[in-house]
Amino acid sequence: MSDIPAPxxxxxxxxxxxxxVLVLAGLFGKRLLDxxxxxxxxxxxxxLENTPMPAFDLTPLPGRGDALRSEDLKGQVTxxxxxxxxxxxxxxxxxxxxxxxRSGVVKIQGVAWRDEPDASLxxxxxxxxxxxxxxxxxxxxxxxxxxxxAAPESFVIDKQGVIRxxxxxxxxxxxxxxxxxxxxxxxxxxxxxK
Amino acid sequence: xxxxxxxxxxxxxxxxxxxxxxxxxKDPALEARAREVSKHLRCVQCQNExxxxxxxxxxxxxxxxxxxRITAGDSNDAIMAYMTSRYGDYxxxxxxxxxxxxxxxxxxxxxxxxGAWAASRRMGRRYKEPSALSAEEQSALAAADDRQEGGRA
Numbered sequence: 001m002s003d004i005p006a007p008x009x010x011x012x013x014x015x016x017x018x019x020x021v022l023v024l025a026g027l028f029g030k031r032l033l034d035x036x037x038x039x040x041x042x043x044x045x046x047x048l049e050n051t052p053m054p055a056f057d058l059t060p061l062p063g064r065g066d067a068l069r070s071e072d073l074k075g076q077v078t079x080x081x082x083x084x085x086x087x088x089x090x091x092x093x094x095x096x097x098x099x100x101x102r103s104g105v106v107k108i109q110g111v112a113w114r115d116e117p118d119a120s121l122x123x124x125x126x127x128x129x130x131x132x133x134x135x136x137x138x139x140x141x142x143x144x145x146x147x148x149x150a151a152p153e154s155f156v157i158d159k160q161g162v163i164r165x166x167x168x169x170x171x172x173x174x175x176x177x178x179x180x181x182x183x184x185x186x187x188x189x190x191x192x193x194k
Numbered sequence: 195x196x197x198x199x200x201x202x203x204x205x206x207x208x209x210x211x212x213x214x215x216x217x218x219x220k221d222p223a224l225e226a227r228a229r230e231v232s233k234h235l236r237c238v239q240c241q242n243e244x245x246x247x248x249x250x251x252x253x254x255x256x257x258x259x260x261x262x263r264i265t266a267g268d269s270n271d272a273i274m275a276y277m278t279s280r281y282g283d284y285x286x287x288x289x290x291x292x293x294x295x296x297x298x299x300x301x302x303x304x305x306x307x308x309g310a311w312a313a314s315r316r317m318g319r320r321y322k323e324p325s326a327l328s329a330e331e332q333s334a335l336a337a338a339d340d341r342q343e344g345g346r347a
Contacts, residue, residue: 140252
């Protein structure tokens with residue numbers, strides 16, 4: 001029997017399924033590692049960094065200062081924070097905002113997103129008020145303009161009124177120290193060109 | 195009877211619609227346009243629903259903004275362009291036709307063609323006449339036959 005030559009069969013196509021499985025395993029593994037390292041796969045990458053902030057003119061909370069207008073923010077570096085009294089994560093973020101406001105590094109402008117003015121004011125009275133101005137955005141016009149998905153979200157705006165950074169969640173101490181504060185310091189030293 | 199009723203009812207079920215009567219535009223033609231645009235916009239919070247179907251609050255506000263823009267005279271394309279400028283291509287439920295999405299658009303057709311090519315090769319081979327045995331194979335066959343007959347005898 002052994003002297004009958006075996007028919008020549010091309011075997012490499014049988015490796016294709018194995019290759020597909022290996023490639024998929026690699027992709028899934030990478031994704032799992034990303035999630036492990038804190039990258040949230042549900043985050044939508046922002047397209048707004050380095051684009052001018054949208055124009056807005058938001059009514060102030062009753063009895064609390066002036067309207068929040070995009071025009072007024074130009075000429076200085078600003079941190080714009082979207083929050084709401086209904087937002088649980090905002091409570092967690094709030095002590096950090098208060099600390100930033102106390103440090104005087106940057107003025108924080110608040111957007112009371114989809115909130116009742118009374119509820120916003122009560123919330124600020126209870127948790128403390130880190131904001132320079134607070135504008136109401138009851139129907140999400142400003143929020144959609146900023147591509148906001150869920151509160152809290154914050155934006156660093158430079159002197160020219162250009163969005164330079166988006167923080168898609170809670171500003172933690174680590175993010176503030178490592179990324180946001182150094183960026184704001186750098187932007188403050190940039191000259192105003194317009 | 196009961197189960198067949200449930201089965202038939204499930205056939206009639208369609209995607210849920212979240213648009214509330216109070217949101218709708220008075221002009222049916224404009225409202226139809228708003229529905230059309232809404233069906234092409236993805237809810238940014240829930241990620242796999244259109245804003246037309248989603249009950250998320252941000253989806254509701256996006257629906258209202260679509261209607262505001264339509265009332266203000268914007269074209270469907272202008273509204274899609276505005277939403278894309280705010281949320282990126284992600285917000286379009288139907289991916290645009292551009293180099294990074296070529297694989298998405300052409301992928302299935304390419305896989306189908308590859309499969310058809312592979313299948314035609316295999317079938318062609320199966321129905322081909324077997325080629326004649328070489329001299330070497332013939333002598334090996336003859337030797338095997340001899341051995342077998344010898345064994346039987």
